[in-house]
Amino acid sequence: MEVIYIAGGCLWGVQAFIKTLPGVVSTEAGRANGTSPTLASAYDGYSECVKTEFDPSIVPVAKLMGHLFEIIDPYSLNKQGEDVGEKYRTGVYSEKPEHLQEAMAFLKAREDFDAIAVEVLPLTNYVRSAEEHQDRLAKHPNDYCHIPNEILNRYQKGNVK
DSSP, X not given: OEEEEEEESXXXXXXXXXXXXXXXXXXXXXXXXXXXXXXXXXXXGOEEEEEEEEOTTTSOHHHHHHHHHHHSXXXXXXXXXXXXXXXXXXXXXXXXXXXXXXXXXXXXXXXXXXXXXXXXXXXXXXXXXOGGGTTHHHHOTTSOOSXXXXXXXXXXXXXXX
C-alpha cells in the first residue's frame, strides 16, 4: 500500500468521494503543506486534503488524478464551489517522487495543461483534522459539499468510470 495526499476543495466531500474508489484502502481528513507545524492561525497556508492509502496495482496515481478531475474545476485557483481561499486550493502531495512524476505526467498530457491550477508538490508537512471532520458527510449528509450529489451518489453505488 502507498499513501498520497489529495486536495480538491473542502475535504468533507473529497473524503466521501475518494473512499468510494476501488483500490483505496483508507482515508483521513487533514491539511497539507502549511507554514507551521500546527493549525495555529487560519490554517497557516495549509491546503485541505485527504490522506489516501491506496493499492497502486488497482488505482495508480494517474487514475486517482482522473477521478479527482471529475469533482474539481481544475482551472480554478483557490476556489471550489462556494468555498474560497487558499485552503481550498487543489493539489496532489506526496513523499514519493514517483507519485509526483505520475501526477505531473497526467497533467502534461492534457492539451489545456497551461491553464490548470492543480499543484503537484512534495509533502512538506501534514496535520490530521479534528475528529469532527473525519467522514463528516457520512455523519452529516446534509452539510454543504461542492461535489454534485449525482456524482457522489453514482460513486457510492459503485458506478465508477
